[in-house]
Amino acid sequence: MNFYSLYHINTSFSSIEKKNLKNVINACYWPLLRLAEKNPFKICVEASALSLIEIKKIDYHWVKKLKQLIKKKKIEFIGSGYSQAIFPLIPFKVNNINLQIGAEYYKSILGIKPKIALINEQVFSISLIPIYKKNGYETIIIDWNNCKLSNKNLKKQLEFNAQKIKDSNNNFLNVIWSNSLNFQKFQQCVHGEISKRSLLKFLKYKSKSNKNICLYSNDVETFNYRPGRFSTEKEIDYNEWDRISDIYEEIGRENKFIFPSEILKINRKKELVSIFSPKSPIVTKKQAKYNISRWSLSGRDNLYINTLCYKIYKLLSKNSPRKNWKKLCYFWSSDFRTHITKERWVRFIKEINYFHNNLKLNINKKYKKNKFNVLNKDNKHKIICSKDNLKIVDHNHEINLSILKGLTINSFINHKISSRSLIGKIDKGFFNHINYDVDFFSGFTHLEEKKSNRKNTEISQRAYNYKILKEDLITIEKNFKFNNFSLKKVLIFDLSKKKFAIKNNFFNIPSGFLRMNYMTLNPQNFNFKDLYFETNNGGRDLETFKLDNNEFDHGENVSSSCSATNGLGMTEEYFCIGDKKKRIEILNKNDTSSLIPMIKNKKISGKHLLRFFQSGMEYDDTSKFNPRKNFETLTWFKFLN
DSSP: OEEEEEEEEOTTOTTOOGGGHHHHIIIIIHHHHHHHHHSSOOEEEEEOHHHHHHHHHHOHHHHHHHHHHHHTTSEEEEBOOSSOBOGGGSOHHHHHHHHHHHHHHHHHHHSOOOSEEEOGGGOBOGGGHHHHHHTTOOEEEEEHHHHHHHOTTSOGGGGGSOEEEEOTTOOEEEEEEEOHHHHHHHHHHHTTSSOHHHHHHHHHHHOSSSOEEEEEEEESTTSSOOOOOOTTOOOOOSOHHHHHHHHHHHHHTTSEEOOHHHHHHHOOSOOBOOOOOSSOSSBOSSSTTOSTHHHHTOTTTHHHHHHHHHHHHHHOOTTSOHHHHHHHHHHTBGGGGSSOOHHHHHHHHHHHHHHHHHHHHHOSSOOOOOOOOOOOTTOOEEEEEOSSEEEEEESSEEEEEETTTTTEEEEEEETTTOSSOSEEOBOTTSSOOGGGOSOBOSSOOEEEETTTOOEEOGGGSOOTTOEEEOSSSEEEEEEEEETTEEEEEEEEEEGGGTEEEEEEEEESOOSEEEEEEEEEBOTTSSOTTSOEEEEOSSSSSOEEEEOTTOOEETTSOSBTTBOOSOOOOOTTSEEEEEOSSOEEEEEEOTTTOOOEEEEEEEEETTEEEEEEEEEEEOOSTTOOOOSOOOEEEEEEEEEEO
């Protein structure tokens, strides 16, 4: 049996204050190097360039020793980038720069250019393949368990050898599998929660034949140190590095320790595998609670800081100093978005706001505000108001809004595309199924409070006293009040360009999850056999997913403490749903609010329910519900054939 172990070094660890880094270096980083130096165990070390820079400032000798051990082939160094960031949530250009700068620092500090990368937080999407290729990486390390969950067709035996993946343009990467279950068992053993015998029995069960197994692939800061992230963290009763050494010795009696690069040589003929699906377009690590909403919409106030990062991104240009791009990579670090301490959070918010405000003041070009296009003067339209409905009609369109149900969209017809409604309301009884005998609306918000489970939506209110403005575009607005929470909803119609927008202003948002801009496709007007969706998840190229018979709901809760299962990045502000004859293009202003798109696809009694919606707030174990409760969103919807 061949075992490999990888230790992830992260000086930005969310729960560790900077003042404690020297203690972490002494308690965790030095024992790691000594383990490799004094024993025949081959060990992998991964660190962001930023981590190496910070360690070098505090303890130059540690970096020097790491370099020596790499040269002596006692340690194999694995790359990752300049900062640890969640690439599927970040624009292509920033991701590319992150890997570029990282490679430069690895060369200058360690004298090497790694060809194997550990995927940050094990969060990956298919369009990231060419970015890693472009920056010199040939292989990635990613979690087997969640890839297997994403694609159940993955054969179990594939876990124990390197495989390969490719994108739509035939860009290939080798894949070496980490294993979240293995490292959790190892960590439990080191912490004394399970016996060494129990761990070895577990490993023996997995190693019935000649296999390559990942023993450990997680944080080094959890051994001989406690970050203080959880109240349940076990106290340190003994030298945990001695216990690690004992475990290695026991395993090494009948097995072999190797580097990941050696796994690549063992099976040169690698099988092409698929690890993505419409249900799981972005894979992550460990349990289901670790999904993309963790870094996008939970934490202390992830929506705010992600939106601010997009504001900074749009202010930068090709000619912007490299230091500004480095700073943006730093601001997009994942550890600011999880269990960050209050002290670090306060400092971070002050730092990112100062940088943004200063950049705005000193930028050479004027900051462009959102401007709406003016209606074509030749476009004649009528607005017909009744007690229950509001209709907008021109020579191409018939749009019906429900006054009874909070200005939701009953139907949206573009006669140049189809005589039937494209999106709108599905009436109760359509599916003829007891669990789905309800009305399915379009163009609304749904806020569910965590503590009370109270549901707030404008569907429950009549939209009397709405305002209609026709100066530039057709604009309809209405204020909705729900206890202390309130919503200003604005519908903007630019019919000459076959599009409309929903602008939401939220005030005093309670803790919970907040979804908006639901679009329910007319099941009688789309060919569901050809239906697909596509968007950017951190890469330059669009990622396209055919729905086929896949049934899923990205907004379905994992548990009472985790409100969503998945989502998409929409990192270039573009999303599309369509079949071969018609499509809906969705454009979100990420620098207004960096929302996360979600899809629900369900087959009911032989009929199809497909809904697009966006989320502005989710909750999980990282949620702190920062008092900032007001924000604005702007999303455009365009219909094309």
